[in-house]
Amino acid sequence: MASPPDTSKTIKLERTDQPASLYAATKKAGEEIAHTYNHIYGLSLTGLRFFTVYGPWGRPDMAYFFFTKDILQGKPIDIYQTQDEKQVARDFTYIDDVVKGCVGALDTARKSTGSGGKKKGPAQLRVYNLGNTSPVPVGKLVSILESLLNTKAKKHVIKMPRNGDVPYTHANVSLAYRDFGYKPTTDLSSGLRKFVKWYVSYYGIHTRVKKDSEIRSEHPED
Template sequence: MNLATQAGVRYAMQNPSSYINSNVAGLVNLLEVCKSANPQPAIVWASSSSVYGMNSKVPFSEKDRTDQPASLYAATKKAGEAITHSYNHIYGLSITGLRFFTVYGPWGRPDMAYFFFAKDILKGKEITIYEGADHSSVMRDFTYIDDVVRGCVSALDTAKKSTGSGGKKKGTAQFRIYNLGNTTPVPVSKLVSILEMLLKTKA
């Protein structure tokens, strides 16, 4: 179970509808507006590395299976990929989905693991670090927000135009899915060590 999945499971158990409202209903609302626009825009949207779910093969490839989500959050992102594919096929929207890998930086989501790790460390609470297969250390591709922004802009710069207009498809449109992450995974234990150093508190 990766850090994003841990965070997703923890938060989803408290507020499952938030994921549905944002990642499914919110996405459909956006696509409905875009499909009826004239001209239609090219779309770049945030999927997630969590779609790889129970897949244990690393590194992940865009060709790997994504039908075994390990959290509700992952399931909603997988649903988003299927939904965007449908709008691409039916309405000619040019769509690029980016599977983000453990994004961190200023203004991060409060349910991310490093936030609740830090809070629990400061409160003196025990923190749980999951292990990989055969008791191996879990490693994550921590990706800084500025790099993710550059990836999003590059995806927009290379996107082809949508082929529809006013809700009617006029030709085959571009549909892309890319992994967007760091290429040097970091052990979760190192993250905890960094937090301990900065917080001057032993986990």
């Protein structure tokens, strides 16, 4: 088995009982409801926390997706900074790595212990982070897209609104690695290359976008 991801710098306990946004509150509420059903009815439950999933057939409302669309159309894109003008970073996780984590969680899931609405014994209850363990500044993501699309982005740098959103995310996946060997393998450059290839094919865009051979010659280390 491969060596575990280095999470020595990410282990930090934070309170989760005072969410700063409705989005965070719904996530917390979902996990607490799962805990209650597990406790009362003996349901075997597993929660998976996805960290900024991207890739082909992704959500059009995600930044990497509409950045690609707007860059190709020559429209300006908003790039957020923190209130103290630091870069916002996300733990971008390629879809293939997330799928591997989902399969691993399914393969190690146990049966429920409840029957007829009655609990007959302790049941499995797990929560895992599925991330890439490598936060990347959003500005870097834009730079990679500019290179892949062979088009300069029109950047509009603005400060992040004070709505509870976090300045960066960084997944500690040590539990997922321990329990089912989860280990992401796709870096952002490689993942975005696959996404852009899908995007231009799906939407029939052929102008300006670099071919795979051109990208490999410029980035032989990828």
